[in-house]
Structures are given as C-alpha cells and as structure tokens.
Amino acid sequence: MEQIKDYLNTHKDRFINELIDLLKIPSVSADSAFSEDVHETARVVKDALLAAGCDHAEICETKGYPVVYGEKMVDPNLPTVLVYGHYDVQPPDPLDLWHSPPFEPVIKKTDIHPDGAIFARGACDDKGQFYMHVKALEFMVKTDQLPCNVKFMIEGEEEVGSDSLEDFLKENQKKLSNDIILISDTGMISKDVPSITTGLRGLSYVEVEVTGPNRDLHSGIYGGAVPNPINILAKMIASLHDGDNRITIPGFYDKVEEVSAAERAEMAKAPFDLEEYKKALDIDDVYGEKGYTTPERYSIRPTLDVNGIWGGYTGEGAKTVIASKAYAKISMRLVPNQDPNEITELFAKHFVSIAPKGVKVKVTPHHGGLPYVTNIDSIGYKAAAKAYETTFGKTPIPERTGGSIPIVALFEQVLGSKTILMGFGLDSDAIHSPNEHFGVWNYLKGIETIPYFYKYFTELSQ
C-alpha cells in the first residue's frame, strides 16, 4: 500500500475534523429523545461513504433506526469485503463525571496518548473505529489501490440490541453477499502489543421487578412484618453466586465448553499485569470465579452482573419507607456453547422459583447474543494478522475478549460469512463510561493498517 503514510500525513487533520463533526451529533439509540439526532447521523454517514468513493450509498429504513449501506464494486471476480459498524452510541450518563461534555469533542493529551486523544461519547465505540474504514476506502480509491470489492453496512441500533438487523440481513442477503466481514469495535492489548480479538462472549440481559405490598408503607408501622421487596431482591441477587463465585442457576454451565489446559497455557503467555490492572481501577483486589485467573474470568468464563438496581426512596435525606417495588437490570456474559435464549429462560425460571411467597416477580428479557470464536487458520485471520505485522512490526496476539457483538453469530447464520475483528481501541478508552476517548495515534494507525488487510485478503483468496 504505497503512499499510505504520506496520504495520512497530508490528510490527517481533515480525518480528525470529520470524525469530530460526526461525534458532535448525540446519536443515543437507547433514549427516544435523541431520535432526530440518530437519523441525522445516518445521513452524515451516507454522505461520508459517497465522499470516500462509494459508487452507491443509501439509507435503508427499518422498523427501527436505519442501516446505512454503501458499496464500491470493482470486479465481480474479486473477493468482497463487508464492513460492519454502528453509528449509534451509548447513553452518556452519569453526566457529572465527564470532564468535558460528551458531545463536545476535545483533544487532550494523556500519559497513554501523548499525541492526544479525542474525548467524546462514541469516540472509540464505534464512530472512531468504523470511520477508520471509511478513510481507508478513501485512500485506496483516491490512490487507485482498491484490490477488491467493498460494501458497508453501518447500523443505528447496536447499543440497544440491533433489533432490526436480523430482518435487514434476511431481506438483503443478495445485496450483502460477501466473502468476509470486517468489524472494528474491539481493542488491542496496548499500542506496542497489537492483538486481534478471536472470541466474543454472548449476552443475556433481563430486567426484574419484585413487588411486595401494593403500596409504599411506613417502615415503623409495618417494618418487620411484611415482605420488603428491596431486602428480598438483595437476597435473591446474592443467591445467584455461591461462595466460590460460581453462578447457581441450575443448568447454567451445562453447555459451557471448557477451555483445554493447553489453550489456557497459551492464553497465559499474553502480557497481563495484575498489579497494574488493580491500580488502574483503584481496587485492592480483583473478584471472580474461584480457580480462574483474571484474564480467564473476563474472557472464557460466563458471568452474571447487576447493571442497575433501584427501589424505595433515593432522594435527599432520610425517608422511612418500605417500597412496594424493587427493580434490577441483570446481564450475563456467555461463552461457547451457551445459548442466550436458553440461558434467559433458565434465569427467569430460577429467579421466579427462589422468590418467597409474599412477593410477585416479573422477569422481562432484553436483547441477547450468541458467543463466537474465530478460527485463526482462516485466510481472513491470516490477512488481518499480516496487516498488523506490516504496520506494527510485530505479530498480533490472538485474544478472546469479554465483550459481546451479538450480531457476529447472526452474520454467520444469515449471510454465511465469518467475521474478522480488527480493533484499534484500548481498555483505557473507557467505552460505556464517562470520558470515553480514542487515541489520535490509534485512529491513524487503524487507517494505515486496514488497507493492508484488503491487499492480503485479496492475495490469499487467489
């Protein structure tokens, strides 16, 4: 890929400014108050695809937020790469913990990013990362080095479960036909230690509601005599892990494919510093399933976390009330071969069964996703590994991550293709947290690396 470094040098300020403009639009899919902004973002993405060199780009309406589709077809005999990304972002709350407003991007230098990082909600997840692919296309088209066909499928509901995507895929199988799918929505170990994500955990997400008495009660007059839904919800949640921090839902681990000792030994070779890990989070100790290391706990083991809990009086001062209702949002990360629908059912059945007689329990499932593991012998993986070797000067480490991208399994089911996860983010980018950011160096490195994937994938496909 000749001239990539020169092209980057010449155009990098524009590349950064275009991304900043995209980040200014608060495309928060979880909150209907931002609906107009989500739609506006789709239009901006479509225009960007056309400007980058797509022959054709369109906004495809769905029953939810639209999918932006674009393509540059060179030759039907050449392979086709389909790039997936999402233009919607996580809600920014809690707002008071941001040092700069989440939708007013600023570039600040940090220890990890001496060249600066762009601070904004979506900087890394996923606008910064998918936009690298748009700029990579621009480079290849402008310098006439596009080795194969490219299609883009950028959706607007990833943060809320991609509810419309399955129908979109099924209705557009021909249009979306491809040889490999490329996604940048994961991270690397560090700027000096490139890695490629080879495994994703699955997801099961539920919301629970526990109802005790039919109204809020005075905790003096009734305290001690009636079921208190908050106390009871706490007991029920507490019971979901045993003393070894194993999940107690019957059947939960039945389909878990235990990772072999040999593979665990390989994994253990990847650099990981427990002291640094604890220090970065300011915790005196890690916490998880007995018998597994920290990297194993967040990658090859299933988990259960309460993402939110509320009930009763939470305002200023004291109020002596027994709440009528208590609520929690609970999610489970899954590993092969757990099935999210089955796990959600097992959870619901178990949770309802452990409720004492004085309360009523409601379990509402949210979106889920299958776990996924990539084969490192595939040409897609090899092409990606070679691309990182070219631009980083070292072989990337294959790494199973704790995060989920539920639609990856869906892509294989509906479109019949594998996915390669070429991520350039870092754990410290604080995605889903306040002060999310994306390193300028990482952004430009991604734009530099991606064209090599196209080159090597085309070569290896022949």
Added chain:
Amino acid sequence: MEQIKDYLNTHKDRFINELIDLLKIPSVSADSAFSEDVHETARVVKDALLAAGCDHAEICETKGYPVVYGEKMVDPNLPTVLVYGHYDVQPPDPLDLWHSPPFEPVIKKTDIHPDGAIFARGACDDKGQFYMHVKALEFMVKTDQLPCNVKFMIEGEEEVGSDSLEDFLKENQKKLSNDIILISDTGMISKDVPSITTGLRGLSYVEVEVTGPNRDLHSGIYGGAVPNPINILAKMIASLHDGDNRITIPGFYDKVEEVSAAERAEMAKAPFDLEEYKKALDIDDVYGEKGYTTPERYSIRPTLDVNGIWGGYTGEGAKTVIASKAYAKISMRLVPNQDPNEITELFAKHFVSIAPKGVKVKVTPHHGGLPYVTNIDSIGYKAAAKAYETTFGKTPIPERTGGSIPIVALFEQVLGSKTILMGFGLDSDAIHSPNEHFGVWNYLKGIETIPYFYKYFTELSQ
C-alpha cells in the same frame, strides 16, 4: 365537657376548611426547595394558636426550621399540659401514584370513611392530628371550660430528625415546664376499637455507599473479573438477616428486653385479622422473624429494612455497565433497651467488616431515636383512657406500635415529663405513602375527645 357535640356541629365546616388551608402549604422539611413553604406554615400555625385562644404565641427561631410556641396560662396552681406536634410533612413522592395532587386537598368518601376523608400529604401525619388540639383549645376557651394550663410546641423538622429540638428544649426548660406531654401522631386499631399507643420503637438510620472500581466499566470487558459494587452490596444486605430472619449484626439483640409470655398473651387479645392484613396489602404471605406473630413483629421486635437502594443504569432500556458505586438507605427499628447510637455503631462496624477486599465502604449515620414504653398506671394514661371511654363508649386497648417518635425519650430526659400518645389516625390512612388521608369522623372525634383528657387529668392530679 358540656356542649362539645353542639359546638362541633356548629363549627365543623370551618374546622375542616382551616385544616384544608393548612394542608395546601407544602411544608416538606426534607427538601430545601420547600424552605419558604415551611416557614409560611409556621406563621399560619402561630396565627391559629392565637385565634384559638392562646394568650401568647411566637415563632422561635432555631438553627433549622422554627418551633411555634403558644400558651394559655390559667392558674399556676393548676397542672400544665404541653401539646407537641409537627407542622412539617413527608416528601410526597412518588407523585405519579397519587390520585389527587398531594397539596390540593380533596374530601372523598371511602369504605372505611363513609363520611369522607381529607386526602393530602400531612392530612393525618401530622397536621390533621395536631390541629385537633388547636380546635379543642378553641372549644374549651370559647365555652370557658379550660380546666388547666396549656402550652403548645409545634416544630418543623420531625420528618428529618428534629435536629434542632434538643437545643430548643435545653434552652427553654423553664418556659416549657409541664406536668404531662400530649402527642397525637399515632393511630387507633379502628373506628370501633379505640386504642392508645403505649410503646414506640426506636430508630437507627444509616446511608451506605459501596465503591468498587474507580469508574463505571464495560460489563463485557470487565465482567467476572472485578468487584461489582451492586452485586456486593446485595450480598452484604442479604447477609444481615439469617434463615430465620433474625438480624446477624453481632451484639444487636444484647440489650433487647424480652417481653414476657404473660404480656405477649395480653397483646394477643387485641383484635387482629391476618387474612385482612394480607388482603389489604395484596400479599400472599407475611414475612418476618421466626417465632413471633405479625403484631409482635411490628411492635415488640427490632427490625432492619432497606428504605432505598440505587446504583448503575436505571433508565430506559439496557446498558451493560458495571457501576463504580452502589448505595442504600437502611434503617432499624429498636425496642427497649436498645440504644440508637450504640446500634448505629454496631451496624457500621459490622457492615464495614463484611465488605470484601475489592470494595470500599462508607457508612453515614442519619438521625436516630430511643424506644419508649409508657406505664399504664400513670394518671396521664388513666386520664386518656377515661377520655376515650367517654366519647367512644368503650375502654381503649393499650397497644405498642411499630413507629418511632424519637423525641419522646428526649422529652423525658430534658423536661422530665412523660408523654401520652392520643392518636386518632388509622393504619389505612397511608401516612408516608401516596394518597395519605384522614377521616373527617376521626378528626372530629379527636376534637371531641381531647377536652375530656384535660378534664380528667386535672381531676386526677388533685
């Protein structure tokens, strides 16, 4: 007390309208946004005391909200009754569960109140109930039947712990000197079954904060590997009760005076219908400490309830986050001879000790209060019992309640007087809940009964 029924008949509409006007002012002491309204309410109360016949009334500033003081001194050789009440009210939330706005009083008929009940925050607790004393005074003064001296001490911080009251009592011991203190801030068993509260539980109230990682985290990347403060808070709260629902804090029960089998047998004679109790609350089962009946659980046994809990993402939809912090408001009702300060310390020490290493715990005490039990052989109790007998036609049942009025023990300590709790509310009045109300029949019955207390107390004191 001649003519009381006639006087009531003649003036009852005005009595009701005056109370309604008082209820319109949102004197919410817990929320500083209502500060002006709290102060305005104090002024209205002072004017009401003067209009009712007090020779003297004043607003006594404190470092918090003022105490309204009033007096009608007849003869220094006669006994002095000191009436305590509070003009502040509980916060009205959750607002969406009120059928009519909490500060726009309406009179509605209900099954229990065919003559109508006044629906508003504070209707029963405590504006309706203290205002009965103001109207009782008016009756006695206007018909020249006041048998003894009367003093009024109506404060504005009861719902937030009466923080300024102790200093006020200590600085005004002479002014407040009395032979008995009268409070109407409790209930009766029912309109046909008058009862007098002879016991109050104490209160210890704390707020806890559990901190895990130093920022919100992505629950995929970190889930399973780090301490999740919500899961951990749930475990800690769950551990506070054992399988028999006994509280597990070391030393918690050490000073509890066990109620004798004989007294428990007496208590068991008071009417209580468990099926009705469950039906009114719409619960399939009650819930509490093994070995005790429901009335025992809410009156003679100490308890621990979580009044509020929050942490993580609680908005619309799903967010896969591990929160940095989780919070709860926890209160304990106490019985003689537990000491609230000691219990708060035992709680804090224990709660911090059960936290796993990966989290930090902060415990912040709120206001507390000592438990209190009245001797039914006192002339104060006898005068009250006789007053109820006169107007209800039956002997009131002595009953220990679950609620707390922390300043009752303080009154004895600082002013040296006992307190008689003459309440006319009902459990169904939903104090501290949405749709709080007070029966018109109960309000008028209280105004009718209170003058008899003055009569009999004066007689028995001679």
